[in-house]
Amino acid sequence: MAWLFEMEDVSYTYPGGIEPALDHITLRIPRRKRCALLGHNGCGKSTLFLHINGIYQPEHGDLKWNGEPYLYRRSYLAELRRKVGLVFQDPEQQLIANTVAEDISYGLCNAGMSDAEVARKVDEALVRFGLDDLRERPVHHLSLGQKKRVALAGVMVLRPELLLLDEPTAYLDRLHTKLLLEELETIHRDEGTTMLMATHDIDLAYEWADWVFVMHKGRLVLEGTPEEVFKRREVLEEMQLSVPLLFDVWEALDLSFFNGTLKRPRTAAELRYQLERYATENKRKMG
Numbered sequence: 001m002a003w004l005f006e007m008e009d010v011s012y013t014y015p016g017g018i019e020p021a022l023d024h025i026t027l028r029i030p031r032r033k034r035c036a037l038l039g040h041n042g043c044g045k046s047t048l049f050l051h052i053n054g055i056y057q058p059e060h061g062d063l064k065w066n067g068e069p070y071l072y073r074r075s076y077l078a079e080l081r082r083k084v085g086l087v088f089q090d091p092e093q094q095l096i097a098n099t100v101a102e103d104i105s106y107g108l109c110n111a112g113m114s115d116a117e118v119a120r121k122v123d124e125a126l127v128r129f130g131l132d133d134l135r136e137r138p139v140h141h142l143s144l145g146q147k148k149r150v151a152l153a154g155v156m157v158l159r160p161e162l163l164l165l166d167e168p169t170a171y172l173d174r175l176h177t178k179l180l181l182e183e184l185e186t187i188h189r190d191e192g193t194t195m196l197m198a199t200h201d202i203d204l205a206y207e208w209a210d211w212v213f214v215m216h217k218g219r220l221v222l223e224g225t226p227e228e229v230f231k232r233r234e235v236l237e238e239m240q241l242s243v244p245l246l247f248d249v250w251e252a253l254d255l256s257f258f259n260g261t262l263k264r265p266r267t268a269a270e271l272r273y274q275l276e277r278y279a280t281e282n283k284r285k286m287g
């Protein structure tokens with residue numbers, strides 16, 4: 001089965017809402033992929049996440065995990081939420097314990113691990129997320145960016161099969177954005193965790209994702225590899241969404257005549273490397 005999660009023709013309107021937040025949406029998350037979810041404020045990204053981890057039940061349509069339909073029973077949902085880790089956009093919604101270490105240990109204790117195992121995993125997470133110095137700090141004394149990292153650590157320590165990240169880089173500075181992406185890369189490489197990241201950062205989506213979804217007004221309007229999605233410039237522009245800077249630069253350079261041997265760069269470093277290759281090859285051809 002290629003899909004870890006499937007959503008078929010799902011609709012949902014909030015109580016008192018006029019427009020549906022999800023409007024007959026069909027979306028499948030490919031196993032082991034890093035997926036980005038793009039779309040304007042209010043297009044339904046958070047509502048989608050809350051359906052995937054079973055907090056909301058759709059009014060219409062079906063959800064499947066590993067090809068099996070969701071069951072809205074307490075025991076099923078508890079198990080589902082161990083497999084689907086959700087990092088909220090606003091860390092205030094996520095942090096519950098007094099100190100940083102206690103907060104990270106919360107899910108592990110609930111999963112029934114021994115005290116020694118919990119302590120070992122918490123120590124490891126504190127180091128991995130650069131939080132060791134803050135271990136005994138009361139959560140309400142942290143900066144927003146620090147809270148965000150604690151929330152991430154508390155979810156990642158549970159090693160979910162699907163990691164849902166709602167704007168994970170919001171409130172993070174450059175250094176901590178880089179550290180977060182490195183951490184996601186390690187988890188993805190070592191554990192094959194499937195990831196779905198909602199983001200407004202188109203350049204980040206282009207650099208990071210293997211698969212991109214674009215939502216608009218509760219519907220899925222585009223999906224595919226980053227190349228496939230960002231080639232649909234007219235559709236994106238109609239929704240007032242931009243194309244990644246590097247994608248634009250590469251199109252403008254138009255080096256397609258160059259034997260097709262140059263790989264489309266996803267990062268500034270890759271662009272530099274491809275341009276150097278191009279310059280060397282050109283020099284050789286010119287004699």
Ligand SMILES: Nc1ncnc2c1ncn2[C@@H]1O[C@H](COP(=O)(O)OP(=O)(O)OP(=O)(O)O)[C@@H](O)[C@H]1O
Pocket residue numbers: 014015017020021039040041042043044045046047048089
């Ligand atoms: N608790 C709620 N009650 C009523 N309406 C809601 C509620 N939460 C969200 N909505 C509405 O549902 C729609 C989808 O909201 P949602 O939060 O899913 O969007 P989003 O894509 O995550 O937005 P953002 O990028 O701003 O986080 C919006 O029109 C929003 O106003």
